[in-house]
Amino acid sequence: MKQAIVEIRGLTKEIGGKLIVEDLSFDVREGEVLGLLGPNGAGKTTTIRMIVGLISRTAGTVKIGGVDLGRDFEAALAQVGAIVENPEMYKFLTGWQNLVHFARMSKGVSEARIEEVVRLVGLEQRIKDKVKTYSLGMRQRLGLAQALLHRPRVLILDEPTNGLDPAGIRELRDHLRRLAEQEGIAVIVSSHLLAEMELMCDRIAVMQQGQLVSVTSLHELVGPSGAEQLLDVQFEVDAAEPARQILTAYVGDANLVRAVDRPSSSGHPHSELLTVHATRKQIPDLNARLVQAGIAVYGIRTTVKTLEDKFLELTGGGGIG
């Protein structure tokens, strides 16, 4: 297990008696991209603002590289690069002047390093132009550049894909993956769009109404694929109760998802729909047992759970996207 660079414990924010972020605890490890996923208003930006010290913490601690933010702000922030919401830069300065400005605020950022970062984000052509002439995509790049200047160990991006076209999102994803994998940077990205998180992140922390619902690796969330993958398997049978006993005896009570009564309609006799979690391998067995018990099986349907389904399950169906 790689070293945790960001350690968040019991992070809480209360404004006007209202809990906006409640008792958040999680770690972000070296070389890992952690997605902070949640619907608008879930408290993602508030959490990020607390991590970078823009707003005070009602309770809890934030440690960056082992340094407590509340104890030594400068030493903690020296290891952090961030964009909070939109990357607003000085419009009357050129991109280069903006970077020089922010470079002066950290120790040991040489001109060569600024040039390196400019190349990294692909702004060489326009870096000497005033920021007011930049497109949103270029401002995002410049924002990323200012966050990377001082070689941070942690990169925090709040809704970085807002306003980016699919190509821009792809490019950002590649950047982040490279930074994490090659430079060992710990990355925190927030988004309200699951599809984007899926592509970028190693782990996803799901937030809802200020609370952390779960932190799962993408691997766990999607689950294993192939013969071992748990599917939703729906059996259409004539007798619900005996069928249920047979099925649960095999897969266990916990894996019975639902039983629905399907009334008869014209050309269609009355039937029961039983859904269980089972692997693909188990389906013929289950079917054989039902048939042996004299239960009529009218149909078998399988559905693979998408990440979206899992997410809806986790958040209790709270709106996303």
Next chain:
Amino acid sequence: MGNLIQNEQLKIYIRPRTWVLVGLVVLSLLINAIFAAKQVDVMPDWKEKLTQQIQQEQQQLLDPSGKLSPQKRSQLQQRLTFDQYRLDHNLPPTHTTSWLFAKGFAGQLGLAAIVCIVIAGDIVSSEFAWGTIKLLLIRPVTRTKIYLSKYIATLLFSLFLIVLMGGGSLLVGGLLFGLDGLAEPYIPNVPLEDMVPGTLSVGQDLLITYGAALLYLWVVSTIAYMFSAASRSSVLAITLTMVVTAVGEIVAKSLPSFSGMKFWLFTNTSLLQYFEGIPPFPGMTLGFSLAVIAVYLLLFHAIAWAIFTKSDVAA
């Protein structure tokens, strides 16, 4: 800190707005020059007039009716001493020199004060308006250092403006009237009680005048800076400072009988009153005024610093 101040300077001087404001001050200097050039110089008969005036003053000092208060008497005596000095040293009272022109320009601080208020009132709040405050505050630099660097940049701007006004007016004055006369003794219109003629040169007086002007600009800049850091709104900060300054000055002038007014900030902000003219209340000295100003500024900073460093940035 040096780097931070450099950044703040960059952001002030790179903006065209700053140069428009500075340009207005330069324009007012040129307008002054045009009027000064048109003024009639030394009256040829000034010696006779001054002699007459000295005789009058001697008459008054004899005080046949005995109505002269000791205070009035010493003031009159002092004026007589200086008029006599002027006559003895052949210093005409109404001639225009480059130093007089420069001193006159320092008296017109209103525009410079407004320029300083705009710069200082905008320097923190504009970062909030631009949204750049977020990027500024997530650096490995404490908010106190950001606060100080912006304040120092504000003070340096006032210094720049004062140097520009002093240097510019001496230059323009020098072109119009020549640069000689800077070593001449300085003779104020209303001399202080304990002043000995000839001890202060015209050049020294000019330094004092511009020093006092700089201090005044620093006071108004600090008020604007405080409002900027605390309110996070440029419009509010600039407007409030103008109102507070205007009302403060009016109050200072309109309550001359209440001696508690000597602790009022704006009773103390014109330091020139300790070099020429009469301080409004007995017991007021240069040191007293400096101390009163320092206490006010520290108080302003305590409030603005606390708000700036402690409050949430959710812009």
